[in-house]
Amino acid sequence: MLKNYFKTAWRSLRQNKGLAFLNIFGLAIGMAFALLIGLWIQYETSFDTFHKNKDRLAIIRKHTKFNNQKNTAVSQPLPLYDELKRNYPEIKRLSRIDDGTYSLMAGNSKFSKTGLYVDADFLQMFSFPLVHGNAATALNDPNSIVLTESLAIALFGKEDPIGKTIKLDNQYTVQVSGVAKDVPDNSSITFDFLAPYAFKFRFNRIKNAQTQWGNNFLMYIVEMKEGSSMQALSKKIEPLVMQKRKDGITQLLFLQPLQQWHLYNEYKEWANTGGKIEYIRLFSIIGIFILLIACINFMNLSTARSEKRAKEVGIRKAVGSRRIQLIAQFLIESVFTTFVAFLLSILLIQLFLPLLHDSGFDKIRFRFGDVSLWASLLTVCIITGLIAGSYPALYLSSFIPVKVLKGTLKQGVAAISFRKALVVLQFTISIGLIVCTVIVFQQIKHAKDRNLGYNPNNLLTIASSNDLQKNYEAWKQDLLNTGYVESVAQVSSPLTEVRNSWSDFTWQGKTPGAITSFDVVMTDWDYEKTAGIKISKGRGFSRAYKTDSNAILINEAAEKLIGYKEPLGKIINWNDEQFTIIGVVQDMVMRSPFKPVSPSLILFSNTNTSEMLVRLSTSADLAKALTAIQPITEKYNPALPFEYKFVDEEFGKKFLIENQVGKLASILAGLAIFISCLGLFGLTAFMAERRTKEIGIRKVLGASVANLWLLLSGEFVLLVIIAGLIASPLAFWLMQDWLQQYNYRISIQGWVFVLAGFLAVLIALFTVSTQAIKAALADPVKSLRSE
């Protein structure tokens, strides 16, 4: 019997090639994107799950309250380590993590790579297996280093790297004690090399930090003992920092399971508000919707041509088929069609995947050898086939043989209404997606167009080093002499990052007990000029004023917080130091472009800098300028390869997720409307075919092509308008909710809905018009004769 069903299905596809194409192509596109989203979700949810101890690993986070704002951070003070090691038996292993970019030299090879300074437990806590060396001892010696396989090969080629020495930052000699497998893509912790945290204790800054409970710069990961409760320990460590600091500043420690790190990394008002998981949920729904739109096409086209299948149903029933057997037959047929579409979708995935690289799919691979992947894909295929075939199967199998064999069957109002409802559903989803896409891009543009308070164009950031700091003045002068460079400044953090947040400032008139925190930038002369910062009051640092070593610039947000109406000349204290306010600068967007600017202070210091800012002349040819800068930088900075970042590009990275979401949403919106139109195209063709006689009579009676076009198209346009009316409030509600995560956000405007609706109507009208006009132009004599 199955053979008979497959035979009928295959021949039915072959005999109705147009319909088969619309069904299979629509389903294939829908399935391809649904599967791609599935692969993306599988990848995103696989983060950090490869660690053997994954259930017992947790990151230490901290809720804080400064400037009356509740925040959640990962940076912790150094003395926390000893405290946790000594007094908390629930902790089996513990590691600090301090990351940074460092230069590594071996022979003639030199690289600038990301390294993590971690504790000896690290390699036993995490599943980063060593291919050479012993995980238990590799990080015991403070002067040891563990390289990833790629870095080991880059530095030493095919030679055995164990025992080889490397010059770190052109200053410290370390010895390779292990080689780890490259970090998998789905790891939140990434590195090119690992070094023992003990190495850092040679620096005074670190030595001093051993007693500073207010100096937060380290990340901590704990591994719980088997059987210990993460929740109980989280509660237990909550007051630890406050007990040690005793200054009344609210700082509450807690544990977040490592497996949640990637997907649930956002907090608002101390509550976890999700993070990437929100997008996973959103795109899961969209993926299902896209598949549903394709399934609806199948349902509509199958039931629209039901009059053609009716005879077969009648015959099969007459010769003894039961309804359940017919349902099974039609379901098998739809699963069969879906399977053909599935094979095509695998091809489409290969075709689309490279085009989606900048939409967050760059790490997604279709692994042909993965049996479990195939099993889940086939499950999706079968479920899709069953969903797509469900309504047609129930509808077709319900035909009464007497009627269909006599040819008196006409489609009921209920079936036609249901089909219309499905078209409305398709366009509701499509219009909703168009609205969402427009709003996402509006929000991105809104933040991009924001006044940044500095000029990110023609501005380079070059990582500093001991050599570059030592030779700073000569390097700077040589750069200026090239004629391509307008100005140079050294600074403690890039313009797009905040690396220092200090809380111990006081000033006259400060409300007693007020807990404040300022972002701090340390720099020297020419910073305002190089960064393109606008000074709204006073002046910038100047060589003409010798007292400027104790001068301070504040931003407008800081001015507001401090509360001075005339801040110039006023004093701000920090520990034993006094700073005089010499200027107020416009707020600079260094953190999230979607959030208000934090109060910031710019201190004069040329010893705590880690980045160099280089402003190119506006007229400079970029390639020539870089060619001129490279040899000069390499001359003064021999340990590091010449690497630079454009500030505007770095700022652009802050929109990474929003851009990915926007691009993906626009692709999916385009797809949704395309698949919907495929269905509409088929449906109009059937409608026109069914109404051939009516069209013929109307033509004979004097109807013009325009009249007939309106007759056939008007109905569908009305459906799309209804869809627009349903989609608008839903999309408004969804996007209003999405925008809540941004403090700096747009307000949704009515024209977006009108535009999306108009666009959908226009596309739908174009789709149905091709068929409607074709039917209207047909010779009425032929159509009447054929009837």
Next chain:
Amino acid sequence: MIKIRDLEKIYRTEEVETVALNKISIDVKEGEFVAIMGPSGCGKSTLLNILGLLDDPDNGSFLFNNIEVAHFNERKRAELRKHNIGFVFQSFNLIDELTVFENVELPLIYTGVKSGERKKRVEEVLDKMQIMHRRNHYPQQLSGGQQQRVAVARAVVNNPKLILADEPTGNLDSSNGNEVMSLLTDLNEQGTTIIMVTHSEHDARYSHRIIRMLDGQTVLENIMV
């Protein structure tokens, strides 16, 4: 074999009520060849559909081999139909997507006959109907007469006790029509009961008995000599 008593069938729409069968009573013995005649709309086809268990009566009794089947559910009707009844329609009603062989094979599939046995029986009946050489053709590739022969082959392949023929020659020329009638007569001579609805006096003469209907009732019965 068939005994119907006071059978009623009324078609209702929102505004109109049409009595298709008005308390009709008929008996058909096993091995009989009965023709039903009457003007269009007199209820012949409705009667045939009820006899074929494709439709339900509203009232009355229908005994098939002494079993009351008037209100059988869908499953029981399908079961009884596939083992006992074969259909021949005016418009042949072959499935366009299946070949001649596959169309004839269909009833055997639904009665669960094994593949080897099916092949044997289909070939036998195709041979008997002299369309073996067309076994791999599709219905659209055959003439009307050939299509009706395939339809008859499909109706008899399961060796049904009863064949219901609804104007079997209505779409055929006289030569093909006569051929089909000869086939039905042969089948009847071999023991199959045949009930045929027809407008043709010529075809009706092949039967043993003619039942004439008007307005849903039998008005006359002619026994053929």
